[in-house]
Amino acid sequence: MDLEGKVALVTGAARGIGRAIAIGLAHAGCDVAVADIAQNQDGITVYPLGSDAELAVTAGQVRKLGRGCTAIQADVTKPADVEQMMQTIEQRLGGLDILVANAGIIMAGPVASMSEAEWDRIFSVNVKGVFLCARAAIPRLVARGGGRIVNVASVAGKTGRAGLAGYCASKAAVISMTQSMAEELGPMKIAVNAICPGYLKTAMFTQVLNPLLARLYHVPEDEVFERFVQRQTFLGRGQTPEDIAEATIYLCRAENVTGIALTVAGGGEVH
Numbered sequence: 001m002d003l004e005g006k007v008a009l010v011t012g013a014a015r016g017i018g019r020a021i022a023i024g025l026a027h028a029g030c031d032v033a034v035a036d037i038a039q040n041q042d043g044i045t046v047y048p049l050g051s052d053a054e055l056a057v058t059a060g061q062v063r064k065l066g067r068g069c070t071a072i073q074a075d076v077t078k079p080a081d082v083e084q085m086m087q088t089i090e091q092r093l094g095g096l097d098i099l100v101a102n103a104g105i106i107m108a109g110p111v112a113s114m115s116e117a118e119w120d121r122i123f124s125v126n127v128k129g130v131f132l133c134a135r136a137a138i139p140r141l142v143a144r145g146g147g148r149i150v151n152v153a154s155v156a157g158k159t160g161r162a163g164l165a166g167y168c169a170s171k172a173a174v175i176s177m178t179q180s181m182a183e184e185l186g187p188m189k190i191a192v193n194a195i196c197p198g199y200l201k202t203a204m205f206t207q208v209l210n211p212l213l214a215r216l217y218h219v220p221e222d223e224v225f226e227r228f229v230q231r232q233t234f235l236g237r238g239q240t241p242e243d244i245a246e247a248t249i250y251l252c253r254a255e256n257v258t259g260i261a262l263t264v265a266g267g268g269e270v271h
């Protein structure tokens with residue numbers, strides 16, 4: 001698909017991977033709606049989420065590239081927020097061709113001590129959020145004659161890990177939903193793919209996984225990321241948000257790829 005003049009929505013775009021995808025799509029010629037919960041906390045997640053100031057920075061960077069942009073505060077777990085988000089995009093950018101469902105959270109800890117509220121929240125954001133965004137986007141993509149959905153899953157959705165049962169299960173669900181939607185939406189010329197990022201030094205890694213891995217491997221927290229990726233990946237390096245943006249743009253351009261879960265992990269997960 002030629003991306004020039006297309007309209008894309010990126011959720012979880014205040015920072016990290018979502019910000020890089022939004023900027024990458026703008027570089028590729030898209031007008032971009034950037035959405036995020038943008039209120040630092042949701043009452044359950046134990047690290048700070050993206051802020052409205054960070055979302056404004058993302059929007060500013062998209063506009064600097066000469067593309068249309070609208071910044072929207074929306075919680076992807078709330079159907080009314082999601083519907084309002086879609087209506088705002090139609091009003092301000094004229095329609096929708098690409099959905100990048102990137103918003104996600106992580107919770108770490110053993111199953112035996114995970115609270116029901118933590119389990120529910122992780123599934124609410126990572127799984128229900130993807131469903132609600134797709135449900136609202138599909139009629140809009142159909143109205144434009146087709147489009148793309150890219151769901152940001154994780155290598156954690158391909159192999160389960162101790163201390164991450166809720167997160168891994170939620171990302172496995174995203175991969176499965178991607179396959180179902182790819183078959184369902186193929187006749188409508190909508191390609192649906194997942195991306196499985198590997199290991200990135202964004203908030204969710206530094207705030208949650210670094211302490212977990214440091215305890216597991218008895219390594220100082222400020223050294224654990226580099227040591228982990230050297231051991232875990234063939235290429236001996238972590239990934240960057242720009243690596244994930246590059247893969248997202250490939251999946252948006254690709255004419256004949258649907259239903260896959262594309263791993264971008266430097267060889268950290270080869271299935």
Ligand code: NAI
Nearest residue numbers: 012014016017037049050075076103104154197199200202
């Ligand atoms: P991040 O925490 O920097 O960004 C996630 C964004 O999602 C934040 O701006 C946050 O405010 C937003 N968000 C959270 N709950 C939301 C909600 N209910 N509604 C709307 N927005 C919400 O983390 P990062 O690393 O950029 O994560 C992006 C995606 O990549 C996530 O789906 C994550 O699971 C996935 N991922 C990240 C990896 C990593 O190593 N950092 C590896 C594999 C996957």
